[in-house]
Amino acid sequence: MDKPFAITLDVGSSLANRTGSWRTSRPLYVDRLPPCNHACPAGENIQQWLYHAESGDYEAAWHALVENNPLPAIMGRVCYHPCEGACNRGRLDEAVGINSVERFLGDEALKRGWQFKRPAALSGKRVLVVGAGPSGLSAAYHLRRLGHAVKIVEAGPLAGGMMRFGIPKYRLPRDVLDGEVARILDMGVELELNRKVTDIRQTMRDEGFAAAFLAVGAHIAKRAYIPAGEAARMLDAVAVLRDMEGADQPMLGRRVVVYGGGNTALDVARTAKRLGATEAIIVYRRTREKMPAHDFEVEEALQEGVLIKWLSTIKNMADEGTLTVEKMALDDKGFPQPTGEFETLEADSLVLALGQDVDLSLLDNVPGLVIKDGVVQVGPDMMTGFPGLFAGGDMVPSERTVTVAVGHGKKAARHIDAWLRGTKYAPPPKHEIATYDHLNAWYYADAPKTVRPVLDLVRRQSTFDEVVSGLDETNALFEARRCLSCGNCFECDNCYGVCPDNAVIKLGPGKRFEFNYDYCKGCGICVSECPCGAITMVPETI
Amino acid sequence: MSTHDTPTERPTQRQPVKFYQTGTFTVGNRLLPENVRSVQADMRRTNSLNSGHRACQGCGEALGARYAIDAAMQATRNQLIAVNATGCLEVFSTPYPETSWQIPWIHSLFGNAAAVASGVAAAMRVKGHSDVRVVAQGGDGGTTDIGFGCLSGMFERNDDVLYLCYDNEAYMNTGVQRSSATPPGARTATTPAVGRQPGNEFGTGKNVPAIAMAHRIPYVATASVANLRDLEQKVTTAMAIRGARYIHIHVPCPLGWGSAPADTIRIARLAVESGLFPLYEAHDGQVTARTPIRRRVPVDDYLKLQKRFAHLFANEAGKERIALVQAVADRNIAEFGLLAGDDAHG
C-alpha cells in the first residue's frame, strides 16, 4: 500500500453518493399551452412560430405557421387577434405584436415565393368544397395536405368570399389575397368559378364526391322596415362593397348615411369617404361601448372624418333625401328606448348595414339537417345532420370572422379525412394553460411594443391605399423576441445553471435538457427560476 | 481534473447587450454569440464542485461556489488551486475519502485559509509556476471572525490570492450560531427571538468588503447568487489582476434562514433589489461600479420569506425593527447610488 502518512483509503468521487435518494418530489419538464395559442380561433401554434422567428429563421417560422393557417399575410391584416388580448406579456408591459409579425412572415413568403409542403401520399378520394371564402379555402388546403383530391365550386367570379367582396382594399390589398389564394391552388386544388351550387346532393351524386364541406357564408343583407319615398336611394352594405370590386363604382353621392354598428357599417362609411363623400355619417341605435365594431376600427374611421350618431334610429326617408332620426335613451337594463325626440338628416343615399343572413337554398333536399336561427347546426366534428356533409364559417353558429372561418375549415378537414378513412379524428389532449403565475417574469428584458406605421390622413381620405403598413425585418425580429415563450422551453439555460447539484443535463442546441435523478435532491430551484413555466414539481412515489 | 482545451475568451468588462428576449438576465441565451454567454451556460463548464455533495436541498453556498470556481477555472485556463476554510462547504464536499472537487483543493483549519493560500501562492512562485493561480474560500464565520487576522495579513502583504467569502450570515455548519455577518434582527441559535431585543442586536456590524477596501488592495467586489452574470464578470475581472483580491458573495441558506429550498435565488434577488445587499466593485480602495437595482422592493418582501425574521412580523415592536432594517437598505441605496441611471444589462 503506497499511500501518504495516515491515509488508508483511495480518493473517491462524491459521484458514489446518490443524493437523488433524498428527494420527496421531482421536477419534470412540461409543455404548457401558451394563452395566445389557446385564444387563436385558427388553432395556430403562435409561440412555436415566434420561436423560429426569434432566431431570424423566418422560413421555418412561416412553415410552422401554415401548419394551421394557410393565409398569414391576410391574417396579419384582417384578423382581430384575440391572441394579443390573451398574451401574458400584456401583464408585463404590452402584448406581443403577434399580428404584425404574422403579417411580416406572410409578406416575406409572398415576396420570396415560399411554397406549401405537398401531400405525402394521395388517398384517391374526392372532396367537394362549396364556396371559396376563407373557410372553404382553409378546408381545401388542409384536405389537400392530407392527400385528397379537392374541388372548390364558387358562385362568384373570383375566389376570396367576403375577403374580396366585403373587406375593402385599404385594409386588404388584392394582390395579397390573390397571392395567398394562388398558392393554395398551386397545390393541385381545383377551382371552378361562376357556378352556384343549387342542390348539394345532386352535385355530389353527379360528380362522385365522397364528402362535401359547405362554406357559403352569409350574404343576404338583413332589412329593416323604413318607410321611404320612391325616389329615395336606399342600398345595402354588402351590395355596395361587392360593387367596389366591379368595373363601375357605386354611386353614393356627397352625403352618405350608414345605418348599423358593425364592422361592415364602418367599412362602408370609410369607403364612401374615399369615393368622395363630404359627409359620411353612421347612425347607430346604441352607445359606443355596445357597438360590435372593434375599437381600433372606430378610431380609424373617426380619424378619417367619419361621423357617428350614437343612440339614434332611422324612422323614414323622404324622396328629397331627408331622413327622420329618433333619439334613443338607455333604460335601466341598458336597452335603447325611443324618446319621441326627432331630428332630420340630409342624405343622398342611405346604406343599410344591419347584418347578413345565410342563403340556404342549396340545402332544400337534404334530410337530417337542423337549421336554427337561420344557420346550419353542426356537431363538434363540423358535420351537419346529414352524414358526409360538413359545414363551417359564417353559415354555422359562431362568431363571424375570417379567423374563425379558417379554424372551421381546418377542423372540418381533419374530421372529413377521418370520416373518409372510416375512423374518428381525436384531437391531441390540450395541455394545461401557461397562465402568468407560472412565469418568472423577472428574467425578461424590458421592451415596449413596436408600433406599425400608418398611412397619412390625406391619402386615407382619398385613396384605397393600405392604411396600416408592415414591420421591417429589424422591427419584426425585435417584436418576435418580445415573446415570453409561455409554457415552452426556449433554452435559456436557467435550469442548467441554477441547480446546486449539477443535476440538469444540457443536451445541446435544439435538444433541451434532462434531469439526472441520481443527484437531483428535489429542491425545486429550477422550477422557481424557469422564466417560462416549463418545469413542474410532482410528488415522488415511493 | 477535467480539461477544456479551448476555453472561450470572455470579456472582463460588462458588455451592453441589445434586447435579446431575456438579454443576460438568464444563465444562457440561444440568441447570443457563445462568447458572451455565461460560463454556467457552457456544456463544457468544469463543474468544479460536482454532484453527490451533501449540501442541503437548495444550498446557496454550493451554488455560489460552483459559479465562482467555474468562472475562475475558465479565466485561468484551469490552472487553479483552491484552499478551503472549515465550514459547510468543506464538510459537505469532502467526507473522507470522497471529494466533489474536480480541481486541486486543500483544507487545513477553520481560521487559516488566507494564510495557507498565501503559502501556496508563494510556493507556486518559487517553483516558477507563474500561471498557476490560487483562490481561498470560506464561510462568513471563517472569514469575518476567526480567519480575519490571517485575511487582513494576506491583504496587507498584497499576496496574489483571490479570497472568496460565501456569506450565509451565520455559522451554519455547527448549527446556526451568530457571526459578525449576521444581520440585525435575525434569529440564530445564539440570538433567539426572545426578550425585549429578540434576535441579533442592531449594532454596527462588521463590513468586511469595506475593511478590505481600507487595505487598498487592488480589487474588492460584492456578488450574489441571484446575479450570475455579474458574479462571473467579477471573478473574471479579479483573475485578470495580480495581488490580493476579495469577493464577498451572498448565499442564502434554507436551513439556517428558515426558507423554502426552492426560494434560494429568489431570496438572494430580493436582498439585492431591496438594497440590503448592494452589489458593487472597487479598484484600489475606490468604488468603481455598482449594479443598479432593477425593480426596487421593500425589505418586507425579503424578510417575510424567512423564518429567522418571523418574529418581526409578530407585533408592533417588530414593525419598528422592520423600519430600522428598511433604513439600512435606504442608506445603502443612497450611499452607492443604486437607483441612479439604468445601465442594467438587458
Ligand SMILES: Cc1cc2nc3c(=O)[nH]c(=O)nc-3n(C[C@H](O)[C@H](O)[C@H](O)COP(=O)(O)OP(=O)(O)OC[C@H]3O[C@@H](n4cnc5c(N)ncnc54)[C@H](O)[C@@H]3O)c2cc1C
Ligand atoms: C364588410 C366586412 C368586413 C369584414 N371585415 C372583417 C375583418 O376585418 N376581419 C375578420 O376576421 N372578419 C371580417 N369580416 C367577416 C368575414 O369576412 C367573414 O366572417 C368570413 O369571410 C366568412 O368566411 P366564409 O368562408 O364562411 O364565407 P364567405 O367569406 O362569405 O365566403 C363564402 C363564399 O361562398 C360562395 N357561395 C355562396 N353560396 C354559394 C353556392 N351556392 N355555390 C357556390 N358558391 C357559393 C360565395 O360567393 C363566397 O365566395 C368582414 C365581413 C364583412 C361583410
Ligand SMILES: Cc1ncc(C[n+]2csc(CCOP(=O)(O)OP(=O)(O)O)c2C)c(N)n1
Ligand atoms: C477553531 C475551530 N473552532 C470551531 C470549529 C467548529 N466549526 C466548524 S465549521 C464552523 C462554522 C463555520 O461557519 P462559517 O464559516 O460561517 O461557514 P458555514 O458553515 O456557515 O458555511 C465551526 C464553528 C472548528 N472547526 N475549528
Ligand code: SF4
Ligand atoms: S408572450 Fe409569446 S407565448 Fe406568451 S402569450 Fe404572448 S405571444 Fe404567446
Ligand SMILES: [Mg+2]
Ligand atoms: Mg456561514
